[in-house]
Amino acid sequence: MDEIRAGAGAGRPSPAADAVVVGREIRPTAYPRGEVRASDFRVVEVGVRGPQQGEVLVRNTWTSVDAALRVRLREKAPPGYFPAFPLDQPMDGIMTVGEVLESRADGFAPGDTVSHASGWRDYAVVEAGKDALGGVGTLTKLDVRGTPPQAHLGALGGTGLTAYAGLFHVAELRDGDVVWVSAAAGAVGSLVAQLAKIRGHRVIGSAGSDEKVRHLLEELGLDAAFNYKDGPLPDLLREAAPDGIDVYFDNVGGDHLEAAVGALRTSGRVAICGMISEYATEEPSQGPGKSQGPGNLMLAVTKSLTIRGFRGSGHTHLLPEVRRQLGAWLREGRLHCRETIVDGLPQAPAALAALLRGDNTGKTLVRIDGVAHRENPGG
Numbered sequence: 517m518d519e520i521r522a523g524a525g526a527g528r529p530s531p532a533a534d535a536v537v538v539g540r541e542i543r544p545t546a547y548p549r550g551e552v553r554a555s556d557f558r559v560v561e562v563g564v565r566g567p568q569q570g571e572v573l574v575r576n577t578w579t580s581v582d583a584a585l586r587v588r589l590r591e592k593a594p595p596g597y598f599p600a601f602p603l604d605q606p607m608d609g610i611m612t613v614g615e616v617l618e619s620r621a622d623g624f625a626p627g628d629t630v631s632h633a634s635g636w637r638d639y640a641v642v643e644a645g646k647d648a649l650g651g652v653g654t655l656t657k658l659d660v661r662g663t664p665p666q667a668h669l670g671a672l673g674g675t676g677l678t679a680y681a682g683l684f685h686v687a688e689l690r691d692g693d694v695v696w697v698s699a700a701a702g703a704v705g706s707l708v709a710q711l712a713k714i715r716g717h718r719v720i721g722s723a724g725s726d727e728k729v730r731h732l733l734e735e736l737g738l739d740a741a742f743n744y745k746d747g748p749l750p751d752l753l754r755e756a757a758p759d760g761i762d763v764y765f766d767n768v769g770g771d772h773l774e775a776a777v778g779a780l781r782t783s784g785r786v787a788i789c790g791m792i793s794e795y796a797t798e799e800p801s802q803g804p805g806k807s808q809g810p811g812n813l814m815l816a817v818t819k820s821l822t823i824r825g826f827r828g829s830g831h832t833h834l835l836p837e838v839r840r841q842l843g844a845w846l847r848e849g850r851l852h853c854r855e856t857i858v859d860g861l862p863q864a865p866a867a868l869a870a871l872l873r874g875d876n877t878g879k880t881l882v883r884i885d886g887v888a889h890r891e892n893p894g895g
């Protein structure tokens with residue numbers, strides 16, 4: 517492991533003498549071409565300084581692994597999105613939870629469990645009140661009574677917000693709607709599918725393995741599910757929804773979106789949450805001639821469809837409602853949240869690669885062991 521003597525807090529270098537702890541952080545060293553490889557990253561040891569006025573020092577315990585990180589692992593992120601990760605720098609803007617070790621910020625005390633956006637490292641100095649990830653990642657003290665802290669990276673955090681906002685506010689779920697969710701065994705998809713079931717809808721899920729299909733039917737209680745690798749998508753979808761669908765929650769894009777446009781009934785709605793099938797391409801559908809999207813868009817006219825892209829971070833005002841409502845459903849056992857847990861910070865890149873390959877179910881998380889840290893490196 518390399519050792520460098522730079523401060524890891526708030527992006528400001530600080531001399532080694534200021535460091536109160538040695539932490540590790542993951543840095544990208546090359547932008548992946550095609551598949552993400554662990555060798556595109558390195559683990560760096562850094563001296564982390566203590567907090568200044570308005571800041572807290574946090575020992576991170578869990579950090580999130582999200583499909584959308586792939587979109588930022590390139591020279592330029594798509595317009596309107598969070599910025600690309602600079603090479604050889606800490607990866608700012610990844611959700612994480614941890615424990616406050618030292619606080620110089622009002623409202624935070626040692627021992628508090630917090631969420632923030634300085635993930636993929638084991639220690640972080642975080643400025644209270646500073647906007648991160650559109651507000652989702654701003655330093656927040658968490659109520660962890662009755663729910664494990666990492667739930668705030670899943671159902672009770674940005675993942676839950678994305679599912680809730682996308683289904684209820686973007687797709688505007690209505691009584692009687694038949695709903696198709698793609699990547700339905702993943703973090704966002706499994707929540708969307710369950711939320712629609714809780715509201716009494718017929719829900720169809722698709723995923724990339726027979727084991728995941730069983731999970732959707734047996735554990736999540738969906739009405740129908742199919743493995744999208746089993747044949748032409750329009751046929752698989754027709755079999756699952758012979759009379760068509762009213763809402764499509766899109767996590768995949770490409771051929772999935774095209775099949776949905778074909779199957780949607782008049783006045784149907786699509787919430788485009790993500791397009792993971794395009795993330796490994798050089799420039800995901802960003803300009804003329806780049807589209808891998810639907811070749812049947814004229815049907816949006818003939819069937820009066822509404823197709824809306826959205827970002828969970830555009831609906832941050834719903835977070836308290838999401839925490840309250842999904843928290844209640846979690847505690848009542850009405851929401852099942854599987855987790856794919858990877859142990860050890862250095863495994864974060866491999867966990868991302870596995871997620872992008874589909875080797876995950878539910879929310880993918882890294883449990884940070886904290887074993888490698890040394891306190892008071894200078895002392």
Ligand SMILES: NC(=O)c1ccc[n+]([C@@H]2O[C@H](COP(=O)([O-])OP(=O)(O)OC[C@H]3O[C@@H](n4cnc5c(N)ncnc54)[C@H](OP(=O)(O)O)[C@@H]3O)[C@@H](O)[C@H]2O)c1
Nearest residue numbers: 582583702703704723724767789790791792793827828874
């Ligand atoms: N708009 C927002 O604010 C927002 C926020 C969070 C996430 N998202 C989007 O939501 C989607 C899910 O993200 P997540 O973090 O929850 O990940 P996830 O669903 O837990 O994992 C991604 C899943 O995508 C599936 N997949 C990968 N490549 C595929 C392909 N070529 N075709 C079909 N399925 C494929 C894999 O499952 P299979 O085994 O089923 O293939 C994999 O498990 C992504 O598109 C992400 O960008 C959007």
